[in-house]
Amino acid sequence: MRMPGTAPEWLFLLLALVGGVTAAVSSLRLLRYLALCLRRPRDLRRRYGAWAVVTGPTSGIGRSVALELARRGLNLVLLDIDAANLRETSDTIRSRHAVKTRTLVFDLSLVATPQGDESMRRLRAAIDGLDVGLLVNNAGMANPFLAYFHEADVEAWLRMVRVNLWALTEVAAAVLPGMVERGRGAVLNMGSASSEGMPSFPLNTIYASTKKYVAVFSRSLYVEYRSKGIDVQCQAPMFVATRIVPNILRDKWYLSPLLSTTADAYARAAVRWIGHGAICNPNLSHQLQRCLLAIVPEAALDWCLLQFVRRLRAESRGVLARVGAVGNGTDRKNSM
Structure with missing residues (x-):
């Protein structure tokens, strides 16, 4: 007989079931991560193709991913706004690894403008005839940062939308047809935990919104093109110590080694995870944080x-x- 004021037995069973399912899902994610870490890395060049296109490769995650791909033997087409930084990155890559590089100065914030159209034509010309097997859509911007929506000029928000959303879409549209023709390839779109691991990201609304687009865009393309031999993936990292994080915030506790990671460490994990799922976070610490946030x-x-x-x-x-x-x-x- 149930005592007055006590919860019914079915409620305890339901809570236990929910807790058990949550624990099981978290355990499966952890086991999958460990299994992938122990597995021999894929030969990306053999599986996808000899060339990779990387946007935003001169600093942070983009630079580290470009170097990691070169270490894996892929030739690189590098897109960035700064010609001097592109030359330095290209020279560094070729001095360390026996690969070829091509560079293209491209202001991604001008996509959907006449200047952007000309840059897209130059991109198509640069990859014409190349066995482009991998696209890394890494370029992104987070400014205005920590601002209420009404505080920034509309053009500042549109600039972020052009870089984070429109440019990513147009670059993918330029590269994907060749992959379809060859019947193989992979696209890695860099998203953010601000749209996947958290229900909101106040004072960074446009940034999180553009990254939500990246996640849905990637998952839909994953479904569309998987049967054609093309892997599409969105990676959604949490804090990574890169230039996109303002210097004045980098000594905070949430950027400690326990909660964040370096760009080089992230890149090693990111490249290993290419082709494994539509949306993922290749960093173990970030995965654990996401599991905790889900509760x-x-x-x-x-x-x-x-x-x-x-x-x-x-x-x-x-x-x-x-x-x-x-x-x-x-x-x-x-x-x-």
Whole structure:
């Protein structure tokens, strides 16, 4: 007989079932990760093709991925906005690895403009006749950072949309037809845990929204093209210590080695995971964090994220104010 005021037995069973399923899913993810780590890496050149196209390869994850692909024997077509940085990256790659490189100066924020159309024509010409087996859509931007939607100029938001969304789409559209013709290839689109591991990312709304597009775009292409021998994947990392994270925030606890990773370490895992699933996070620490976040109710997580980014915003503005006061010889109040 159930005592008054106690929960029914079925509720305890339901909670136990939910907990068991959650634990089982987390365990399967961990086992899959460990199995992939122990498995011999794929020969990407043999499986997909001799060339890879990498956007944003001059710093951060993009540079590390480009170097890792070169170490695996792939020739590279490198796209970036800065010609000098492209030359330095290309020279570094060829000095370390016996591969070929081609560079293309491309301001991805001009996609869907006449200047962008000309750059797309030059990209198609650059890859014409090449056995392009891999596309890494890595280029992205996060500025304006920690800003309410109404605070930034519309053009600033559109610039982010062009780089994170339109450019990724147009570059994929330029490369995919050749893969379809050859019957093999892989596309790696760099997403973010801000759209996959969290229900919201306040004060970074446009960034998270563009990354949500990347995830849905990638999953849909994965379904469309898997039967044609083409693997499409979105990777959704959490914190990685790259240039996209402002310097004033890099000494925080959430960028500690336990919670974040270096670009080189991420790249090694990222390349190993190419072709294994439509959406993934190749870093073990990031996977565990995502599992923990999945347990928290969305409303509570929304509140915590809002407090978190508000605190970051206040701290970053305080640091900028102090830096301005020292550099300009003015007091803190006047330097804001």
